[in-house]
Amino acid sequence: MFNKILIANRGEIAVRIIRACRNLGIRSVAVYSKEDAKSLHVQLADQRICIGEGPARNSYLNMDRIIAAAENMGADAIHPGFGFLSENSEFVRKCKENGITFIGPDADVIDKMGNKSHARKTMMDAGVPVVxxxxxxxxxxxxxxxxxxxxxxxxxxxxxxxxxxxxxxxxxxxxxxxxxxxxxxxxxxxxxxxxxxxxxxFVENPRHVEIQIMADSHGNVVALGERDCSVQRNHQKLIEESPSPAIDEETRRKMNEYAVLAAKTVGYTNAGTIEFIVDPKGNFYFMEMNTRIQVEHGVTEMVTGTDLIIEQIRVAMGEELSFKQEDIRIKGHAIECRINAEIPEKNFMPSPGVVQHMHLPAGNGVRVDTALYTGYKIPSEYDSMIAKVIVHAPDREAALQKMRSALDEMVVMGVETNLDFQYQIMKNQVFCDGKADTGFIENVLKIKG
Incomplete structure (x- = not known):
């Protein structure tokens, strides 16, 4: 069992990891920039340490300062979350050199799958379908x-x-x-x-469908079903859901099998995601592998009843997976909307500032992952995502209605958000019919760029 885990991240994912540590009885250390001194993850962690000025290059991307912080605080493991250093093989090697466990895959695998042309070649040699x-x-x-x-x-x-x-x-x-x-x-x-x-x-009008996998160091690899991430703007995901309304059971089975094959081919361990594109005829092709936990991991947790962050930590401690492939059953339907502090009417311009008042939706099957609180100052230095609203219901129609209700209930005052924009999508007939592809924002909503 790890004694103490340092979280090399910020915002809602740092809060998410801290809560997982608490559930395991492991102490947590928050690193933070001066800009983030009053952030929620700093307040929730058992210990905290400042690692630099606001810009990420001086703080959350500064490998040496993070390693030094882990050593100074007595942390024996580092969880990178997503973004920042989560897929940086040099950072993984620095952790190993300093006797610190990196909660994620090893450096060689990150290098192998991080280079997309090399990953394509590897998958082609393994027999995984590629574009x-x-x-x-x-x-x-x-x-x-x-x-x-x-x-x-x-x-x-x-x-x-x-x-x-x-x-x-x-x-x-x-x-x-x-x-x-x-x-x-x-x-x-x-x-x-x-x-x-x-x-x-170039595959025109494709769907973006990804498979969540989890692998341990004992040779076990499990696929936890798919997430449909087709609603995107500038290749940035806005909405994710599981199961995908675009694929049938046979396609689903094959995609899961190929995802497991891909992970086994490269000797993968910990959490990862195999991303596919699906053409209008239902053919699917490997696109890339994300060698980290994903922003949208909560969608999979809702339909499988798993805790992927806890599983990541256990795997990093050398334990076997707590579930087998036959244990994974997709129950109901989950949808996630990413809530950003931005102004859709002004080309989605970021809207940093102080949260003067907020109210978060709740109720059965409603989950909000966020680091917001009333009085919190949303900084301009980092990504504009401020919350993820996730709902779970017995079927897609019920999930859509629950998401509309949740978005309608959520209030964030003091900054502009994309709440109304997300609500409009939840009412759009093309999306409701399950026919939104990666060109939905541009071709259906007529929003360019």
Whole structure:
């Protein structure tokens, strides 16, 4: 059993991990920037330590300060949450060098799956279906254009080290390929310090469906069903639900099996997510693997009755999974809406500021993961997500109605939020019919960019 876990994160995920530590009887340490001195995770943790100024590069991304904080506070493990250093293999190696357990996969696996072109090649060799495209990395537009002709237009140009929609461009034809390739490569170099690219056929109007897996160090890998994350803006997820309304039972079974195969192929341990895209004909293809806990993990917890954070900690302690594949049964339907401090009418401009008053929805089957409280100052330095509203009901129709009720009840005063925008989606007929694909925001709601 770990004696003390340091949480190398902030906001609602830090609060979520602290609560899991409490349920296990493990002491928690919160790290925080000066900007976050009054944050909820700082107040809830057993111990706390400041690691720098507000900007993430000086605090939550500063590996040496976090390692030093763990050593100074006597923490024997670090949970990275999501974002920040959660998929940074250098950080994982630093933890190991200093005798600290990193709660997540090992560094080599993160490297293997973090490079998307390498991950594609690995999955192709393993027999996991991938979108037709390049197997080797591409470094220049001239080579890329020749490969794009073989693949067939339109093509998607992607950064090998990409994420969050950066370094991604669509080329509809040969005439625009060079421009789009150079733009994507420049974005990749600026964002990730890596100009390695790969090219794949652009799947039009796809669904984004991902499989949650959990693996231990004893060779056990379990798939916990899928989440449909198709409603996105600029490749950033807005709504997630499980089960997906877009796939049938046979497709669901195959996707779960391939997710397990993918994890076993790379010797994966801890929590991970295999992301697929599903074309309008129902064909699905491996897209990437996220080697961390996901923002939307609560959706899976609601339909499976598991606690994925606690399971992460137990696996990191060397224990076997507490469940087997046959124990996983998807019960009912869950939906999550990400609530952001932003102004949808002004191109979703962030809206930091002081929360003057708030009321959170509650009731049977309603969960709100948040670090908000009345009087809290939402900083401008970090991501604008301030809460996740998750509902669970016997079926999708009941879950939709419960989410409408929850969003209608939630009040956040002092800053602008996307609550009304999310409510409008919950009333939109295309979404209610389960037919929203990744182009929903742009094509149905007519919101560009």
């Amino acid at each position: 037709p495209g390049t197997k080797e990395p591409v470094y220049d537009a001239e080579t890329g254009k020749k490969l794009a002709e073989e693949i067939g237009y339109p093509v998607m140009i992607k950064a090998s080290s990409g994420g969050g929609g950066k370094g991604m461009r669509v080329a509809a034809n040969e005439d625009e390929f060079e421009f789009q390739f150079n733009m994507a490569q420049r974005e990749s170099a600026n964002a990730f310090g890596d100009d390695t690219m790969y090219i794949e056929r």
